[in-house]
Amino acid sequence: xxEAAVASEPNPLQRIPGVAIVLALLIALFSAIAPGFLxxxxxxxxxxQSTILTMLALPMTLIIMTxxxxxxxxxxxxxxxxxxxxxxxxxxxxLLGLGAxxxxxxxxxxxxxxxxxxxxxxxxxxxxxxxxMAQGLSLIVSDGQSVVGIPHSVRDIYSATLLGVPxxxxxxxxxxxxxxxxxxxxxxxxYIFALGGNREALxxxxxxxxxxxxxxxxxxxxxxxxxxxxxxxxxNSGHPTAGLGLEFDAIxxxxxxxxxxxxxNGWLLGTLLGVLSVGVLRNGLNxxxxxxxxxxxxxxxxxxxxxxxxxxxSRA
Amino acid sequence: MTxxxxxxxxxxxxxxxxxAIQLFHRLLAALLICAVLAMLSDSFLSLGNILNVxxxxxxTFFIASGLTLVVLTAGLDLSVGANVAxxxxxxxxxxHKTGSPALGILTGLACGGIVGLLNGVMVTALRIPxxxxxxxxxxxxxxxxxxxxxxxxxxxFPAGFRQxxxxxxxxxxxxxxxxxxxxxxxxxxxxRTIWGQxxxxxxxxxxxxxxxxxxxxxxxxxxxxxxxTMAGLASIIFLSxxxxxxxxxxxxxxxxxxxxxxxxxxxxxxxxxxVFGTFIGALILTLVLNGMNLLSVSANWQPLVTGIIVIxxxxxxxxxxxxxx
Amino acid sequence: xxxxxxYLALPLVMAAxxxxxxxxxxxxxxxxxxxxxxxxxxxVRVGADNMAKTLNAKTLQYIPTKPDSIPEQLxxxxxxxxxxxxxIVFTPVDYKAMVPGVEKINEAKIPVVNITDRSAGGxxxxxxxxxxxxxxxxxxxxxxxxxxxxxxxxxxxxxxxSLTNVDRVRGFNxxxxxxxxxxxxxxxxGNYQRLQALQVMENLMQSxxxxxxxxxxxxxxxxxxxxALDGANRKAQVIGINGTKEAIDAIKSGKLLASGDYNxxxxxxxxxxxxxxxxxxxxxxxxxxxxxxVITKDNYQPFDVPLEQRTCPTFEDASKLGAK
Numbered sequence: 001x002x003e004a005a006v007a008s009e010p011n012p013l014q015r016i017p018g019v020a021i022v023l024a025l026l027i028a029l030f031s032a033i034a035p036g037f038l039x040x041x042x043x044x045x046x047x048x049q050s051t052i053l054t055m056l057a058l059p060m061t062l063i064i065m066t067x068x069x070x071x072x073x074x075x076x077x078x079x080x081x082x083x084x085x086x087x088x089x090x091x092x093x094x095l096l097g098l099g100a101x102x103x104x105x106x107x108x109x110x111x112x113x114x115x116x117x118x119x120x121x122x123x124x125x126x127x128x129x130x131x132x133m134a135q136g137l138s139l140i141v142s143d144g145q146s147v148v149g150i151p152h153s154v155r156d157i158y159s160a161t162l163l164g165v166p167x168x169x170x171x172x173x174x175x176x177x178x179x180x181x182x183x184x185x186x187x188x189x190x191y192i193f194a195l196g197g198n199r200e201a202l203x204x205x206x207x208x209x210x211x212x213x214x215x216x217x218x219x220x221x222x223x224x225x226x227x228x229x230x231x232x233x234x235x236n237s238g239h240p241t242a243g244l245g246l247e248f249d250a251i252x253x254x255x256x257x258x259x260x261x262x263x264x265n266g267w268l269l270g271t272l273l274g275v276l277s278v279g280v281l282r283n284g285l286n287x288x289x290x291x292x293x294x295x296x297x298x299x300x301x302x303x304x305x306x307x308x309x310x311x312x313x314s315r316a
Numbered sequence: 317m318t319x320x321x322x323x324x325x326x327x328x329x330x331x332x333x334x335x336a337i338q339l340f341h342r343l344l345a346a347l348l349i350c351a352v353l354a355m356l357s358d359s360f361l362s363l364g365n366i367l368n369v370x371x372x373x374x375x376t377f378f379i380a381s382g383l384t385l386v387v388l389t390a391g392l393d394l395s396v397g398a399n400v401a402x403x404x405x406x407x408x409x410x411x412h413k414t415g416s417p418a419l420g421i422l423t424g425l426a427c428g429g430i431v432g433l434l435n436g437v438m439v440t441a442l443r444i445p446x447x448x449x450x451x452x453x454x455x456x457x458x459x460x461x462x463x464x465x466x467x468x469x470x471x472x473f474p475a476g477f478r479q480x481x482x483x484x485x486x487x488x489x490x491x492x493x494x495x496x497x498x499x500x501x502x503x504x505x506x507x508r509t510i511w512g513q514x515x516x517x518x519x520x521x522x523x524x525x526x527x528x529x530x531x532x533x534x535x536x537x538x539x540x541x542x543x544x545t546m547a548g549l550a551s552i553i554f555l556s557x558x559x560x561x562x563x564x565x566x567x568x569x570x571x572x573x574x575x576x577x578x579x580x581x582x583x584x585x586x587x588x589x590x591v592f593g594t595f596i597g598a599l600i601l602t603l604v605l606n607g608m609n610l611l612s613v614s615a616n617w618q619p620l621v622t623g624i625i626v627i628x629x630x631x632x633x634x635x636x637x638x639x640x641x
Numbered sequence: 642x643x644x645x646x647x648y649l650a651l652p653l654v655m656a657a658x659x660x661x662x663x664x665x666x667x668x669x670x671x672x673x674x675x676x677x678x679x680x681x682x683x684x685v686r687v688g689a690d691n692m693a694k695t696l697n698a699k700t701l702q703y704i705p706t707k708p709d710s711i712p713e714q715l716x717x718x719x720x721x722x723x724x725x726x727x728x729i730v731f732t733p734v735d736y737k738a739m740v741p742g743v744e745k746i747n748e749a750k751i752p753v754v755n756i757t758d759r760s761a762g763g764x765x766x767x768x769x770x771x772x773x774x775x776x777x778x779x780x781x782x783x784x785x786x787x788x789x790x791x792x793x794x795x796x797x798x799x800x801x802x803s804l805t806n807v808d809r810v811r812g813f814n815x816x817x818x819x820x821x822x823x824x825x826x827x828x829x830x831g832n833y834q835r836l837q838a839l840q841v842m843e844n845l846m847q848s849x850x851x852x853x854x855x856x857x858x859x860x861x862x863x864x865x866x867x868x869a870l871d872g873a874n875r876k877a878q879v880i881g882i883n884g885t886k887e888a889i890d891a892i893k894s895g896k897l898l899a900s901g902d903y904n905x906x907x908x909x910x911x912x913x914x915x916x917x918x919x920x921x922x923x924x925x926x927x928x929x930x931x932x933x934x935v936i937t938k939d940n941y942q943p944f945d946v947p948l949e950q951r952t953c954p955t956f957e958d959a960s961k962l963g964a965k
Contacts, residue, residue: 035724036723036724036725039723041723042720042723045716045719045720045723048719049716049719052712115627119631119634120634121627121630121631121634122583122584122585122630124392124578124584125578125584125626125627125630126627126630128571128574128575128578128623128626129623129624129626129627129630130623130627131623132619132620132621132622132623132624132626133619133620133623133624134623135619135620135623136616136617136618136619136620136621136622136623137620139615139616139617139619139620139801140616140617140620142802143616143801143802144615144616144801144802145802146735146736146737146738146802148737148761155741158741231712234712234715234741235711235715235738235739235740235741236738236740236741237737237738237740239711239735239737239738239802240801240802241709241711242711242712242738243712245707245710246712248451251447251448251451252448252451252452255445255447255448282706282713282716282720283716283720286703286716286717286720286721286724287720287723287724289701289702289724291463291702292462292677292702292703292704292705292706293459293460293462293463293677294459294463295459295706296455296458296459296462296677296706297455297456297458297459297460297463298455298459299452299455299706300451300452300453300454300455300456300457300458300459301452301455301456302452303448303451303452303455304438304442304444304448304449304452304453304456307442307444307445307448307449307452308442308444311442311443311444357848358848359847359848360847362847364846364847364873365844365847368843368844368847371843372840372843375836455706458706462677462678465678466683467677467678467679467680467682467683467686468680468683468886469680469861469885469886469887471864471887471890472887472890482868482871482872554836557839557868557872558835558836558839558864558865558868559864559868560835560861560864560887562678562680562835562861563677563678564676564678564679564708564834565834565835565836567708568832568834568836568837605840605844606844609829609840609841609844609845610844610847610848612827612828612829615798615801615829615830615832616801
C-alpha cells in the first residue's frame with residue numbers, strides 16, 4: 001500500500017533505536033515495578049508466548065517488503081491448526097498432522113501469491129477474500145466445535161525442552177536464523193529486496209517477479225502451518241476461532257519493528273524486537289494487574305509511540 | 317511528472333465514462349445475485365424484503381462511504397468500527413443524562429469527527445502510515461469504550477429518537493432516505509467539487525498533487541475527519557435502531573465496511589473509485605447475507621461465500637477495467 | 642459504572658499504584674472471565690469482588706483484551722502462575738481448549754474453582770455454574786405454555802461451538818419436541834450479537850408471514866429481535882437468557898416474556914467463597930449447579946436491584962441454591 005504522506009527514506013542505523021528503545025524502557029520499567037518479572041520462569045514465559053507471533057511476523061516482514069500484505073494469516077493458522085488436530089487425531093501421527101498443516105498452509109499461501117501476482121488483485125483484497133475462505137473452511141471442517149483427544153506427541157511439542165530450552169523457543173530461533181540467512185545471505189533474499197524497490201530490474205535480469213512473489217506468499221502460508229502446529233499443541237485441541245486476528249498483531253509487530261510499508265526496507269531483527277515489545281508489555285501489565293481496559297489501550301499506544309519515534313528519527 | 321499531475325488534477329471525461337462501465341458491471345453483478353435469490357426464495361422479491369435489504373445496507377454504507385474518501389487518498393481507516401462503538405456509547409449516555417436526542421446526535425457526530433481528526437493528525441503531522449496509525453487508534457478506542465462502559469449496556473431511548481433508525485416516512489424506512497441523501501452528497505462532493513477532485517489527485521499522485529499547489533495535509537485531515545464523522549452518524553443510526561448499545565458493537569462492522577469499499581471498485585492504491593460503487597458494494601454484501609438467512613444457510617458457510625464474492629467482484633472489476641484501457 | 646480516574650492517559654506511570662494495592666493483607670484471588678463487553682461477566686466480577694470484600698480478601702481481574710481470545714487467556718494463566726495468587730476463580734473462554742492452562746495451574750499447586758462453563762479437564766476444588774440445558778428447557782417451556790403449546794417458533798442461536806449455546810439450543814429443541822403443536826420455522830445464528838439478531842429477525846420475517854414465538858440464546862439477541870418486531874409492527878412472544886438488567890426492564894415493560902436467570906452474580910460470589918473457604922480450611926461444596934429460574938413479570942422484583950446493592954448468598958444459601 002502506498003501512503004499519501006511520503007516519508008524520506010530512513011537508513012537502518014537511524015532506525016535501530018525506535019523499537020529497541022521502547023523494548024529497553026519496557027524491560028527496565030517492569031523490572032523495577034513488577035515482582036517476578038525478571039525471574040527465569042517469567043522470561044521463559046514471555047519468550048514462549050511470543051513464538052507463535054514470531055512465526056507469523058517473520059514471513060509477514062518479507063511480504064510487506066514486497067509492498068504486499070497477508071490478512072489471511074490468522075485465519076489460515078486457525079485452519080492449519082484444525083488440520084493438524086484432525087489429521088493427528090485420525091492417524092495418531094504428529095508428523096502427518098504437521099504435514100497436513102504445512103500443505104494446507106502452503107496451498108493458501110500459494111493461492112494468495114497467485115491471486116496477487118498472476119491475477120493482479122491487490123494483496124489487501126486478495127488476502128481479505130482468502131481470510132473469509134479460511135475462516136469458513138475452519139467452521140465447516142470442525143462444524144464450529146473444538147477438536148479434542150489429539151495424541152500426546154502433538155502436545156509435547158509445546159511443553160518439551162531441548163537442553164533445558166523450551167522447544168517452541170528453539171523452533172522460533174531456528175526460524176529466525178533461517179529467515180535471516182534467506183534474506184541477507186542468499187540471492188533469493190536480494191530478489192525480495194528488489195521485489196519491493198525495483199521490480200523492473202528483476203525483469204531485466206531475466207527473472208520472473210510473479211514466481212518470486214508466489215514463493216514469498218507460499219512461505220508465509222507454510223509458516224502459518226508450522227505456527228498452527230504450535231497453536232494446536234498449546235491448546236491440546238483445535239478450535240475454529242483460535243487464531244483469528246493474529247494477522248493484525250503480526251503486521252503491527254512488523255511496523256513497530258521499523259519495516260517500511262513503502263518500499264523494500266525490511267528489518268528482520270526489528271520485527272523480532274517488535275514481537276517481544278508486545279509480549280513484554282502484555283506480560284508486565286498482567287504481572288502488575290493493570291485493569292484490562294488499560295491493557296487494551298496500551299497496545300495501541302505502543303504501536304503509535306514506536307512509529308512516532310521512528311518518524312522523528314527519520315526526519316532528523 | 318507534470319503529465320501525471322495534470323491527469324490527476326483533471327480526470328478526463330473518458331475516466332468517468334470508464335467508471336460508468338465499471339458501475340454498470342457491478343450493478344449487473346448485484347442484479348444477478350438478486351435473480352438467483354428470487355428463483356430460490358419466494359419471499360426475496362417482496363417489497364418488504366427489498367426495503368429490508370436497503371435498510372440493512374444503510375449502516376454498512378454510512379461507514380463505508382466515509383471510508384471511500386480515505387481509500388481514495390491511498391489510506392485506510394481500521395478504527396471505524398471501534399469509533400462507532402465509542403461514539404454510540406457516548407451519544408447514548410448524553411441522551412440518557414440530558415434527555416435531549418439533538419444533543420446526543422451532535423455529541424455522537426462530534427465524537428466520531430474528533431477521532432477521525434486525530435487519525436488525520438497521526439497520518440499527516442506524525443507521518444505514521446494510516447494502516448498502523450488507525451490500528452493503534454482502534455485499540456485505544458476499544459480500551460476507552462471498555463473502561464467507560466465497564467461491561468454495562470445502555471438501553472431505552474426516547475420514541476422520537478428511535479424513529480431515525482426504525483421509523484417510516486411515506487412507506488420507506490427513514491435510514492433509506494438518509495442513505496439516498498448521503499449517497500447524493502458523497503457523489504456530488506467527490507465528483508463535482510474542487511475539494512473532491514483534489515482528493516482524487518492526492519490519491520493518484522501525492523507528490524504531483526503537492527507540487528501543483530494542493531494543500532495535501534489539510535485535505536487529508538478533512539478526509540479522515542469526514543470518515544470519523546460518518547462513523548459517528550452510523551453510531552446514531554445503530555443506537556436508534558437497536559435502542560441500545562454496548563462496548564462490542566463495532567467489532568463486526570469494520571471488515572464488512574472495507575469489503576464494501578473494495579467490492580465497489582475503489583482501489584487501495586488511491587485515486588480510483590466512487591461513492592456510488594461503495595453503495596453497490598454494501599448492497600451486494602447485504603444481499604448475500606439476506607439470501608443466506610432466507611434460505612436458512614448454515615452460519616458455517618457464510619464467511620466462505622463472502623470471501624469468494626470479495627475476490628470475484630474485484631477480479632471482475634479489474635478485468636473490465638483492463639479491457640476498457 | 643464509571644471510575645473517576647483517567648487512567649488511560651498514563652498507563653505505565655500509574656502502574657506502581659496498583660502493585661502496592663495488590664500486596665496488601667488478605668488472600669489474593671485471581672478471577673478469570675471471558676471478555677469485558679458482555680454484561681453477564683460484569684455481574685460475575687461484581688459478585689466476586691463483593692464476596693472477597695465481605696471475607697476480607699482481594700480480587701485481581703484477568704480479562705483477555707480481545708474478547709474470548711484463547712491464546713490470550715492461556716498467556717494470562719502463564720503470567721498469573723508466576724505471580725502466584727492465593728487461589729484462582731476460573732471461567733474458561735473455551736471449555737476444551739483451555740484444559741492445558743488449567744493443568745498448568747494444577748502443576749503450580751494453586752487452588753482453583755471453576756465457574757460458569759464447566760472445563761473439560763483439569764482438577765478443580767469446586768464447580769459453580771448454572772445448567773444451560775435446563776435454563777433453555779425451562780424458559781422455552783414457559784414460552785410454549787404461554788402460547789398454549791402451539792405456534793410458529795424461530796430460534797436465534799449464539800456463537801457456534803460455545804458450550805452455553807450448544808446446551809441452551811438443545812434445551813430449546815427438547816422443549817419444542819414436548820409440544821407437537823409447535824413448529825420450528827428456522828434456527829439461525831445471531832452470534833450473541835444484538836445487530837446480527839436484529840437483521841436475522843428482519844430477514845426471517847420476510848420469509849415467514851406468521852411468527853408466534855422467538856427463542857433467543859441470550860438477552861441481547863432477544864432485545865434485538867424485539868426491536869425488529871417493533872419495527873415491522875408485528876407481535877411475537879420473545880424469551881432470552883441471562884437475566885441482564887435490560888432484560889428485566891424489558892420484562893417490566895411487557896416487551897420481553899421472560900429471561901432465564903443465569904445468575905452471574907451468584908456464580909461470582911459462590912466461586913470466590915469456595916476458593917477462600919478452602920484457603921481457610923473450611924468445608925467447601927464440590928459442585929453447585931444453580932437451579933434454573935425463569936424471570937417473568939410475576940417474579941422480577943428481586944432481580945430489579947442494581948448489582949452494587951445486591952448481597953451475596955451465604956454458605957447456607959449455597960446448598961439451597963443448587964448444591965449436589
